[in-house]
Amino acid sequence: MGVKTYSRKADGGKALTANLNVEEFACSDGSDMILISQELTALLQKIRDHFGEPMEICSGYRTPAYNEKIGGAEKSQHLLGMAADIAIAGVSPLEIAQYAEFLQPASGGIGVYQTFTHVDVRAGRARWDNRSGTPKPVDGWSGYTETGTSEAELAVEWITKAGILKGNGAGDFLLDQPLTARRFAVLLYRYDRQRKKE
Numbered sequence: 001m002g003v004k005t006y007s008r009k010a011d012g013g014k015a016l017t018a019n020l021n022v023e024e025f026a027c028s029d030g031s032d033m034i035l036i037s038q039e040l041t042a043l044l045q046k047i048r049d050h051f052g053e054p055m056e057i058c059s060g061y062r063t064p065a066y067n068e069k070i071g072g073a074e075k076s077q078h079l080l081g082m083a084a085d086i087a088i089a090g091v092s093p094l095e096i097a098q099y100a101e102f103l104q105p106a107s108g109g110i111g112v113y114q115t116f117t118h119v120d121v122r123a124g125r126a127r128w129d130n131r132s133g134t135p136k137p138v139d140g141w142s143g144y145t146e147t148g149t150s151e152a153e154l155a156v157e158w159i160t161k162a163g164i165l166k167g168n169g170a171g172d173f174l175l176d177q178p179l180t181a182r183r184f185a186v187l188l189y190r191y192d193r194q195r196k197k198e
């Protein structure tokens with residue numbers, strides 16, 4: 001684990017986790033060098049898996065020049081490749097923060113903004129609320145408990161138990177593979193057939 005250095009040109013398409021690639025963390029100023037923490041990508045993938053929906057990295061690595069230009073904090077974790085501002089369609093920044101709090105209760109940074117959540121993997125702990133446009137320190141983002149099962153998890157359990165989603169036959173349900181029209185048709189067909197049997 002640690003922070004690795006990548007080249008946008010050479011490594012842009014490289015997968016970091018099941019759903020995240022190098023390019024997504026590139027600085028918005030077009031620079032080639034990208035720093036990315038492996039602890040960060042592991043954390044983001046857990047959040048992505050939990051909500052079961054695509055995650056947008058609004059801002060990942062930032063060069064010092066770009067960070068200054070956008071008025072980022074002087075010691076921003078984005079400069080170290082240890083932070084990401086993320087958003088998931090249909091999930092509020094607060095909900096993302098609450099799940100991130102559950103994953104890293106004693107460390108890292110978690111800030112809630114109007115349209116995204118900042119998460120970082122610093123050794124210390126920082127929590128803030130910036131929904132008003134000004135950062136205000138908060139104690140934490142409690143609200144998520146492990147007993148909560150996400151809708152996506154329930155749906156996957158149902159569709160596999162029902163025998164509608166069968167995967168590749170080797171126990172892999174290919175949950176993160178794109179859905180082709182052919183595959184979608186097969187799922188609908190099985191669902192319809194099963195419904196008629198009942």
Ligand SMILES: [Zn+2]
Nearest residue numbers: 083084085118
């Ligand atoms: Zn941020």
